[in-house]
Ligand SMILES: Nc1ncnc2c1ncn2[C@@H]1O[C@H](COP(=O)(O)OP(=O)(O)OP(=O)(O)O)[C@@H](O)[C@H]1O
């Protein structure tokens with residue numbers, strides 16, 4: 001099974017990375033493909049450019065063979081619509097290979113606003129990772145989709161190429177990219193929330209208001 005975990009990763013942090021490793025174990029796959037978006041279709045400007053976010057992500061996964069960066073959305077350019085990405089991947093993988101995309105409950109709650117979202121279950125499975133918080137609104141489109149397509153075990157995803165939804169509840173580290181950007185902009189250290197190599201590069205590039213000569 002081919003597993004993709006997409007995000008803005010502005011910047012990538014230990015919440016993302018820890019989840020990706022948990023996914024390898026829980027889904028029974030050798031690797032998870034981290035897919036940074038080029039232009040996120042649903043939010044304003046990013047703090048770092050797409051090329052910078054890709055660079056930070058590549059530094060974060062260096063030396064970890066289970067985490068692989070897939071830069072196809074940057075190569076494609078424009079707004080990164082997941083349905084387009086899944087179609088490209090489906091063409092590469094062929095019709096039979098199981099393909100799964102991972103989203104947190106926060107992202108899945110807004111799934112019905114994604115472009116061509118009704119096409120997505122025909123292209124891939126969805127793994128919804130529960131995030132502490134309000135969860136899905138009862139009777140919303142994503143909640144109904146989940147109820148119709150929910151399966152109880154990761155094994156069920158390996159059996160067919162697409163169309164099933166699995167909810168997972170791995171430990172969720174309380175880290176957000178927004179919190180990290182705000183911390184850096186306020187002159188405070190984000191150390192240990194993200195890999196040291198990523199933090200060093202952020203300072204080097206002066207991203208998010210970081211001061212290269214700062215003593216934190
Ligand atoms: N702490 C976390 N642990 C695991 N997954 C996370 C965590 N934070 C976000 N995610 C998930 O990672 C994916 C990409 O998220 P994103 O790049 O937007 O990170 P973020 O920290 O939520 O960023 P921001 O604060 O800028 O919204 C989404 O599916 C999101 O649900």
Ligand SMILES: O=C(O)c1ccc[n+]([C@@H]2O[C@H](COP(=O)([O-])O)[C@@H](O)[C@H]2O)c1
Nearest residue numbers: 006007008037041042080081082114115
């Ligand atoms: O295709 C869409 O319309 C769409 C709308 C919102 C989000 N997405 C994807 O969802 C993933 C998580 O987004 P985010 O904002 O939480 O980083 C990322 O891969 C986005 O490209 C996709």
